[in-house]
Amino acid sequence: MLTWLILAGAALGIGLAVLAAELRPAPPDLGSALERLHREPVRPRAGDGRDGDPDLGERIGRRLLGLPGVKIPVRELALIGRTPALFMAHKAMFSLLGLLMPPLLQFGYSAMGGTLPIAVPVLGSLVLSAGLWFVPDVVVRSEAKEAKVEYLHGIAAYLELVALERAADCGPAEALHRAARVGRGTVFRRISDTLDRAALDRLPPWDGLETLSVELALTPLQDLADIMRISGTDGAAVYRALRARARNLRAELLTDDLDRANVDSERMVAPGSALVTLMTFLIAFPAIYQMFHGG
Numbered sequence: 001m002l003t004w005l006i007l008a009g010a011a012l013g014i015g016l017a018v019l020a021a022e023l024r025p026a027p028p029d030l031g032s033a034l035e036r037l038h039r040e041p042v043r044p045r046a047g048d049g050r051d052g053d054p055d056l057g058e059r060i061g062r063r064l065l066g067l068p069g070v071k072i073p074v075r076e077l078a079l080i081g082r083t084p085a086l087f088m089a090h091k092a093m094f095s096l097l098g099l100l101m102p103p104l105l106q107f108g109y110s111a112m113g114g115t116l117p118i119a120v121p122v123l124g125s126l127v128l129s130a131g132l133w134f135v136p137d138v139v140v141r142s143e144a145k146e147a148k149v150e151y152l153h154g155i156a157a158y159l160e161l162v163a164l165e166r167a168a169d170c171g172p173a174e175a176l177h178r179a180a181r182v183g184r185g186t187v188f189r190r191i192s193d194t195l196d197r198a199a200l201d202r203l204p205p206w207d208g209l210e211t212l213s214v215e216l217a218l219t220p221l222q223d224l225a226d227i228m229r230i231s232g233t234d235g236a237a238v239y240r241a242l243r244a245r246a247r248n249l250r251a252e253l254l255t256d257d258l259d260r261a262n263v264d265s266e267r268m269v270a271p272g273s274a275l276v277t278l279m280t281f282l283i284a285f286p287a288i289y290q291m292f293h294g295g
Helices: 002-023 030-035 056-064 074-080 084-111 119-133 135-167 172-180 186-200 205-216 219-234 239-267 269-293
Strands: none
Touching: 056 084, 074 084, 074 135, 074 205, 084 119, 084 135, 119 135, 135 172, 135 186, 135 219, 135 239, 172 186, 172 205, 172 219, 186 205, 205 219, 219 239, 239 269
16 A cells, blocks of 8 residues: 555656646747748648657647637747747646546545545546646746736837947948847847848848737837838938837836836735734734733
């Protein structure tokens, strides 16, 4: 019996370890970064014959991409640099984990001498599997929300750098490329890859920025593309327009930060009030007790 208990505990521990590992932020996907050098990002599809040797998760995820009723958050995945195939593989893994955990728990409980109706692990497996199926959706949306804020801060800095390059008499296309090479973060690398891809395709750099803005649903990038298109085609002076757009974007980000801070402050009111009430009760209880039971 001890051996079975050890095996059941080990299986449960491995499952929890895998769950914790999947909830951690994933490292940058080198394959996705290389794919962005093509004109149109290639979306992995079930059964497509792409080059390279994808890992097991990618292969499993591609086979699940055609499942009916499954909505893939394409823009959120693009923001965090994760492929739809890997997203589907995570959903399948979480669902399988939820399907196996109740039987393992029942096995350990039975090894200790307890008995449970067969309906309990069956219903538990179905409910837990269905619930864990949606865990990757929540994780992806949370990570994409943070990534979007990071992108907006990077774009605000990029607008300022492009304005400075234009003030130094650089051409519109050269200003975009030089400003993108200054930064070393994820946002600047993504913009630089987009500009390089547009150059390889013999397209204006603002067309590449427009494509990236549609892919990521980032309006400031679209505004930058429109401003630089006017500068490149009509020769308009855009220094003040770029600085004004960067200033407005920073003001929007600051407003969002203040709103989040106010929401967090309001959420702290209830725990703070409960703590004050508890401390007041603990301090006043001995005196009240002595008042009614003193003697």
